[in-house]
Amino acid sequence: EPEVTQTPSHQVTQMGQEVILRCVPISNHLYFYWYRQILGQKVEFLVSFYNNEISEKSEIFDDQFSVERPDGSNFTLKIRSTKLEDSAMYFCASSAARQGTYGYTFGSGTRLTVV
């Protein structure tokens, strides 16, 4: 079964540092997403990406966040200057269709700890 791969699985960073979370979506998927889940809270939408541009973003996704698809396989989330409240699990997801007829496939996540 095809998987969405995320690296690293766990990252610890100091407040104010930049981090890049990496994802390899399923190869024939066209829509890519980032979600996050703060410990004990809901899974929250951050951003969706299609055709090399952001198609939708949430209020959480402010100027400190950016996404990029630098090549044909990787999809990255960059946080420019991390804050303590950025500590969370970050999930990448991909889907073949916008409506996700067959569902979105999520990765196993990157646990980001900001100290």
Place this chain on the structure above:
Amino acid sequence: LAKTTQPISMDSYEGQEVNITCSHNNIATNDYITWYQQFPSQGPRFIIQGYKTKVTNEVASLFIPADRKSSTLSLPRVSLSDTAVYYCLLNTGTASKLTFGTGTRLQVTL
């Protein structure tokens, strides 16, 4: 206004059938009903999606009445490994994001 409402938690014994009902009174015409499963420290996993009537796959069944204001996820013969949080979501074709609620925490015991 919450789009979906589901029980906070449910308990079941191994081998039983579990039915989790979700209420979505304000469902829109182009909304699909989607269920995800999440284990601790893992990403949500797609279980099943439907628009109306009944959908069945190798994992679960989804029952949707004619008015589509509710839906029931049915897990046959649960095992300990089915202990997880189950989310009912409305997946609209006009937006690209999924909105997760708090889900139903299912605890399966022997």
